[in-house]
Amino acid sequence: MWESEIMEKLVVKDGCIGCGICIGENPDYFEFGDEGLSVVVKPEVAKEDKGRILDSIEKCPVEVIVIEEEKTE
Ligand code: F3S
Numbered sequence: 580m581w582e583s584e585i586m587e588k589l590v591v592k593d594g595c596i597g598c599g600i601c602i603g604e605n606p607d608y609f610e611f612g613d614e615g616l617s618v619v620v621k622p623e624v625a626k627e628d629k630g631r632i633l634d635s636i637e638k639c640p641v642e643v644i645v646i647e648e649e650k651t652e
Contacts, residue, residue: 588622592643601635
């Protein structure tokens, strides 16, 4: 049987200014990289964590956090 699934992947795009909101709220998903900018440490967002991740996405002052959707076949 053919099935496809939507995979969601958490990404910090170029342009982070290192304000730290996302890291402060979700240290299990983001951390400061060598350049003092946010890097994603856990790209798969668990269902129960989605609310707080979306909250950080809204709060990021430069709007560089996104959840990308990938279709797998
Ligand atoms: Fe950077 Fe936005 Fe987080 S500026 S540190 S990605 S809240």
